[in-house]
Amino acid sequence: MDIRSSFEALDNKLTSCGGLNGGGITRLLYSEAWSNAIHTLKNTLENEGFEARFDNVGNLKGRIEGTKYPEETIMSGSHIDTVVEGGHLDGQFGVLAALVAMQSLKAEYGQPLRSLELLALAEEEGSRFPYAFWGSKNFFNLANKADVSSIADGEGVNFEDAMHEAGFDYRTVDNDFSYIKSFVEVHIEQGKVLESEQKAIGIVNGIVGQKRYTVNLKGEANHAGTTPMGLRKDAVVAFSKIANELTDQARAFGDPLVITFGRVDPVPNTVNVVPGEVTFSIDCRHINQTELNQFAEKIDACIKRVSEEEAVEYDIDLWMDEAPTLMDEQLVSEVKKAAEHVVGPLDCKVMPSGAGHDSQIFAKYIPTAMIFVPSINGISHNVEEETDIEDLVKGIEVLKQVLYQLAYKE
Structure with missing residues (x-):
């Protein structure tokens, strides 16, 4: 046939x-x-x-x-x-x-x-x-x-x-x-x-294997015109630093590790307000469990350090952990x-x-x-x-x- x-x-x-x-x-x-x-x-x-x-x-x-x-x-x-x-x-x-x-x-x-x-x-x-x-x-x-x-x-x-x-x-x-x-x-x-x-x-x-997170950062919403840069607790700035640093670390870590920030929900999500809160997802994958766990430690450390630097609170929910x-x-x-x-x-x-x-x-x-x-x-x-x-x-x-x-x- x-x-x-x-x-x-x-x-x-x-x-x-x-x-x-x-x-x-x-x-x-x-x-x-x-x-x-x-x-x-x-x-x-x-x-x-x-x-x-x-x-x-x-x-x-x-x-x-x-x-x-x-x-x-x-x-x-x-x-x-x-x-x-x-x-x-x-x-x-x-x-x-x-x-x-x-x-x-x-x-x-x-x-x-x-x-x-x-x-x-x-x-x-x-x-x-x-x-x-x-x-x-x-x-x-x-x-x-x-x-x-x-x-x-x-x-x-x-x-x-x-x-x-x-x-x-x-x-x-x-x-x-x-x-x-x-x-x-x-x-x-x-x-x-x-x-x-x-x-x-x-x-x-x-x-x-996959690790999927939902991360919430809480800063302080405030007026975009009257709040000096040095006095801001901008949750989106903190997110941006976390996404940028972890992306750089993932590239340095090497294939086949991948990390994705697929969903980002800022609050209040309007043009003239410093965002006081943001919730975002992280999807991290690797074929080797040990290396996946090693990078997960980097994820936790990065979120905690940047949150402290930007004066925002954080909550990390690891809701999927598939080997x-x-x-x-x-x-x-x-x-x-x-x-x-x-x-x-x-x-x-x-x-x-x-x-x-x-x-x-x-x-x-x-x-x-x-x-x-x-x-x-x-x-x-x-x-x-x-x-x-x-x-x-x-x-x-x-x-x-x-x-x-x-x-x-x-």
């Missing part, structure tokens, strides 16, 4: 579920577009000879039974939901890459020795409701009814009502995942590293061999993922690896999100090679 034409046909078919007139997709958990997509995918799997079924919450599995070791399963897939006005590749590519790779393997080699399973996870993004990884957290029995029973979307629709309307419900029994021997997720990079280095394939060795997740070394080695076979050693790169993925949940329980393909201009979570079709095909071919080694070889 022709991988390119097969992928393009499936991508067009699935993109129509939630597809926007200006391009891209909005496909939020338990919405009509989401329901159309997940049932379209189930029908496609059944037509292709997969045994397809939903779990309680809407995760979809498509299975090709193994001939010799059916109880050993090699799994691949990703999430089926999108952000609002997102692209057609984030999540969807991983699902369709698994489908096309498994179709191609079956057409070329027949039934595998070990079972192959495609997994389309119900939700990863957290775009409709304030809860992320609903699909993978349910898969590993981590999600609880109490986590979501009282939450609603931006239009006031209750999580439970939306779930029931879509035909799904809470998990009633714990899932057994002991039969899964490996999980491989293919994803667009969502960054510029592969494109800037002219690499065709990224071999992900880990997903960065880095390392991929399985043996499986990463298998992906590396497959990538070098498909595109050559000079066209692939071992790298960390700077974004979160379902694989970070899987890796805690199952040997897991990820394959990246380049993103044009690094754009993602945007209708302009795109990857050259030849790079998408290479990603599918690498996945196919990995699945062949894992499911067809003794």
Whole structure:
């Protein structure tokens, strides 16, 4: 079978579920577009000879039974939901890459020795409701009814009502995942590293840890014209110094550490008043826990010192502290061999993922690896999100090679 034409046909078919007139997709958990997509995918799997079924919450599995070791399963897939006005590749590519790779393997080699399973996870993004990884957290029995029973979307629709309307419900029994021997997720990079280095394939060795803070600085609001510079307690000036110093320190610390000040809310936020208060966010990420912790000490020290210098009070809330997740070394080695076979050693790169993925949940329980393909201009979570079709095909071919080694070889 022709991988390119097969992928393009499936991508067009699935993109129509939630597809926007200006391009891209909005496909939020338990919405009509989401329901159309997940049932379209189930029908496609059944037509292709997969045994397809939903779990309680809407995760979809498509299975090709193994001939010799059916109880050993090699799994691949990703999430089926999108952000609002997102692209057609984030999540969807991983699902369709698994489908096309498994179709191609079956057409070329027949039934595998070990079972192959495609997994389309119900939700990863957290775009409709304030809860992320609903699909993978349910898969590993981590999600609880109490986590979501009282939450609603931006239009006031209750999580439970939306779930029931879509035909799904809470998990009633714990899932057994002991039969899964490996999980491989293919994803667009969502960054510029592969494109800037002219690499065709990224071999992900880990997903960065994240520390997220909300910081509040309180100074004194006062008249912009009558308050001398030396008598001011300007919260925004303090913030500016903190942002500038920590950015310089992060650059000196070196890649792959990153720090971002994504949200800044000054009070009173008007032209002729010295701002007396500011609340801002810090997002800091690194693949190495020790180095992430070391830089966290710099963050605390900088905030405290600058606040004292500028005569403002500070409050630091570290509300997310996620450890880095390392991929399985043996499986990463298998992906590396497959990538070098498909595109050559000079066209692939071992790298960390700077974004979160379902694989970070899987890796805690199952040997897991990820394959990246380049993103044009690094754009993602945007209708302009795109990857050259030849790079998408290479990603599918690498996945196919990995699945062949894992499911067809003794």
